[in-house]
Amino acid sequence: MKNRVIGWIDQRFPLSSFVKHDLTEYPTPRNLSYWWNFGFLAGFVLVLQVATGIFLAMHYRADASLSFDSVQHIMRDVNYGWLLRFMHATGASAFFMVIYIHMARTLYYGSYRAPRELMWWTGQGLLLMLMATAFMGYLLPWGQMSYWGATVITNLFKVTPYFGDQIVTWLRGDYSVSDATLTRFFSLHYLLPFLIIGGVVVHLVALHTVKSSNPSGIDLAARDNIPFHPYFTSKDLFGLGIFLIVYCIFVFFFPNMLMDPANFIPANPMQTPAEIVPEWYFLPFYAILRSVPNMVGGVVAMGLSVMMFAFMPFLDRSRIPGGASNRPMVKLGFYLFIINMLVLGYVGAHPVSERTLLIGHIATIFYFGSFFLIPFISKAEERWLIKRGLSPELKELMEREAREKTQSQARRRSGDTK
Amino acid sequence: MKKFIVLLILCCASSQVWPEEATLQNIKVDTDLPAIERGMDDLMNNCHACHSLKYISYLDLLKLGIDKKKVDFMRGDQPLAAPLTGMLSDEAAMQMFGLVPPDLSLMTKAREGGPSYVYSYLLGYYNTPDGVTHNRIFPATKMPDPLGISTATDPAKREELKKTAHDIVSFLAWASDPHSAERHRLGYYVIGYLLFLTALLYAVKNRIWAGLKKH
Numbered sequence: 001m002k003n004r005v006i007g008w009i010d011q012r013f014p015l016s017s018f019v020k021h022d023l024t025e026y027p028t029p030r031n032l033s034y035w036w037n038f039g040f041l042a043g044f045v046l047v048l049q050v051a052t053g054i055f056l057a058m059h060y061r062a063d064a065s066l067s068f069d070s071v072q073h074i075m076r077d078v079n080y081g082w083l084l085r086f087m088h089a090t091g092a093s094a095f096f097m098v099i100y101i102h103m104a105r106t107l108y109y110g111s112y113r114a115p116r117e118l119m120w121w122t123g124q125g126l127l128l129m130l131m132a133t134a135f136m137g138y139l140l141p142w143g144q145m146s147y148w149g150a151t152v153i154t155n156l157f158k159v160t161p162y163f164g165d166q167i168v169t170w171l172r173g174d175y176s177v178s179d180a181t182l183t184r185f186f187s188l189h190y191l192l193p194f195l196i197i198g199g200v201v202v203h204l205v206a207l208h209t210v211k212s213s214n215p216s217g218i219d220l221a222a223r224d225n226i227p228f229h230p231y232f233t234s235k236d237l238f239g240l241g242i243f244l245i246v247y248c249i250f251v252f253f254f255p256n257m258l259m260d261p262a263n264f265i266p267a268n269p270m271q272t273p274a275e276i277v278p279e280w281y282f283l284p285f286y287a288i289l290r291s292v293p294n295m296v297g298g299v300v301a302m303g304l305s306v307m308m309f310a311f312m313p314f315l316d317r318s319r320i321p322g323g324a325s326n327r328p329m330v331k332l333g334f335y336l337f338i339i340n341m342l343v344l345g346y347v348g349a350h351p352v353s354e355r356t357l358l359i360g361h362i363a364t365i366f367y368f369g370s371f372f373l374i375p376f377i378s379k380a381e382e383r384w385l386i387k388r389g390l391s392p393e394l395k396e397l398m399e400r401e402a403r404e405k406t407q408s409q410a411r412r413r414s415g416d417t418k
Numbered sequence: 419m420k421k422f423i424v425l426l427i428l429c430c431a432s433s434q435v436w437p438e439e440a441t442l443q444n445i446k447v448d449t450d451l452p453a454i455e456r457g458m459d460d461l462m463n464n465c466h467a468c469h470s471l472k473y474i475s476y477l478d479l480l481k482l483g484i485d486k487k488k489v490d491f492m493r494g495d496q497p498l499a500a501p502l503t504g505m506l507s508d509e510a511a512m513q514m515f516g517l518v519p520p521d522l523s524l525m526t527k528a529r530e531g532g533p534s535y536v537y538s539y540l541l542g543y544y545n546t547p548d549g550v551t552h553n554r555i556f557p558a559t560k561m562p563d564p565l566g567i568s569t570a571t572d573p574a575k576r577e578e579l580k581k582t583a584h585d586i587v588s589f590l591a592w593a594s595d596p597h598s599a600e601r602h603r604l605g606y607y608v609i610g611y612l613l614f615l616t617a618l619l620y621a622v623k624n625r626i627w628a629g630l631k632k633h
Contacts, residue, residue, distance in 0.1 A: 003561075030630070052565065054626070071421075072524075075595075076473060076478075076595070076596060079569065082595075082597045082601065083601075083604075104508070221593050225621070226630060230626050231626060231627060231630065234619070234622050234623040234626045234627070235623050235627075236621070237617065237619050237622075238619040238620050238622075238623045240619075241612060241615055241619045241620075242616060244612050245609060245612045245613065245616060248605065248608050248609055248612060249605075251605075252601055252604065252605025252608060253605055255600065255601075256527060256595075259527075261528050261529055261530050261532070262528070263528060264524040264528035264594075265524075265528050319586040409502030
């Protein structure tokens with residue numbers, strides 16, 4: 001019976017071949033470390049955010065006079081509304097944490113390099129959409145920080161040449177952040193996650209074409225690949241368990257930790273909070289914005305700071321395969337970059353003072369400098385490593401990869417498409 | 419893993435902008451019903467004349483475990499679902515203080531330092547030599563010293579006021595997040611379940627991968 005049903009479906013839809021190609025026979029490098037769990041986790045958090053968000057939207061009111069109260073209604077009166085809301089709010093932070101680790105892994109192991117550039121760029125697009133979704137979602141509770149955060153960020157579009165003021169008004173739907181802004185942000189906050197899901201499908205189709213990278217940085221031979229299911233389904237589920245423990249500790253015991261006190265005060269257009277601070281996941285970019293003395297320059301620098309990652313496949317000029325595991329300079333640069341990000345985060349979280357301004361300047365210069373220097377450093381590193389002599393292991397892997405490349409080219413020339 | 423921990427520490431540390439105006443006396447609020455009930459009584463006597471708690475209804479007090487007779491006495495002829503609105507009209511408040519006293523439902527969450535801020539603020543009143551009352555935590559406050567800490571000189575009286583302030587803050591902390599006790603209770607079960615599940619998943623993963631290592 002089961003076979004007949006599947007047979008019936010297979011004649012009309014590629015079910016069995018899909019399961020085979022993308023699950024039970026999908027070749028995955030056996031040496032993947034736990035750092036490769038975060039793509040799956042990002043997908044999980046996306047589903048979690050959509051699921052909790054849909055239920056929150058059933059009780060939330062997108063109306064400047066009702067929003068704040070409706071959030072309290074969810075927190076107090078709706079059955080397990082507090083759980084939904086804390087899961088969603090904590091989920092936003094969890095999403096960025098998972099995505100940043102996912103990106104850090106890609107940078108560390110050089111996973112963005114050929115042939116995975118499209119994966120990296122679709123990921124970059126997904127990051128931008130995630131940031132937009134998070135930013136618009138933050139307006140919805142209609143607290144003081146919601147209101148003033150949205151005011152500051154929409155105001156940045158003033159720097160657009162010729163149409164600056166018109167664009168700001170167009171984005172807000174009013175001359176200042178108001179009810180019109182709230183309703184459109186709510187609508188878009190509901191729309192964007194579904195565009196993200198579409199983007200994730202593209203990201204996954206690209207992945208299943210080029211396959212996963214792995215810690216060695218070399219495409220492994222067929223014998224080193226194992227099927228995704230059951231090996232990586234079991235590994236991903238175990239990783240999910242660990243993630244859920246950390247996530248639930250925050251949801252149940254420290255849900256207010258990442259919430260700004262000012263956002264427990266209803267939005268008041270007449271009163272600016274003492275300090276306007278974005279959520280932690282925007283702090284490094286916010287620090288870059290504030291570190292450039294000129295507003296146009298600051299906005300351009302901030303936009304560029306997010307987009308710099310997209311240039312990585314062009315900036316990395318080395319012929320040595322992979323990332324930090326084969327390349328000491330990449331490793332050093334990676335850790336310095338992470339430390340610099342933390343410094344920028346610190347600067348973004350603190351009020352402007354002479355000290356934070358100075359640290360901010362240095363960290364911003366270092367941030368862009370590290371990208372601009374990559375072509376030169378990667379070339380110099382390549383020369384140095386070849387001169388020093390590559391490890392026999394790496395040599396063997398590289399030779400094998402080269403051999404396979406010529407073989408596949410030969411096959412292609414002879415007309416064998418397999 | 420190291421990176422993750424560092425990032426985690428950062429995200430915890432970065433959201434805290436420490437209050438810089440005055441040092442707060444750090445307290446831990448009480449979560450037991452007697453303390454919260456004492457706090458409610460003190461709040462009704464000292465604060466409720468001007469301040470509302472619009473997100474708390476008499477029904478919430480019942481659910482908390484306050485005696486029904488007491489709640490009925492408090493609400494008079496108001497329905498059970500009525501919120502604890504202040505007794506002072508906005509117009510009268512504007513005339514007396516030049517502003518409407520803030521609603522207290524979320525007060526312990528709406529200030530840097532949370533309960534410690536409110537506690538330190540309530541006890542932060544002092545008299546200058548020329549007889550003017552100030553508050554060291556919030557110098558621009560319009561609220562007159564509600565507990566009378568600025569004039570209390572007797573150490574026993576001061577201790578009593580500290581206890582009163584502590585109870586009031588405990589009640590406010592409950593009011594800002596009435597489900598927090600339920601949340602913690604549920605949290606232990608959830609984490610316990612997840613630990614068990616994750617251990618099982620780890621065993622499953624090892625079992626599946628064990629076959630692979632032989633090759």
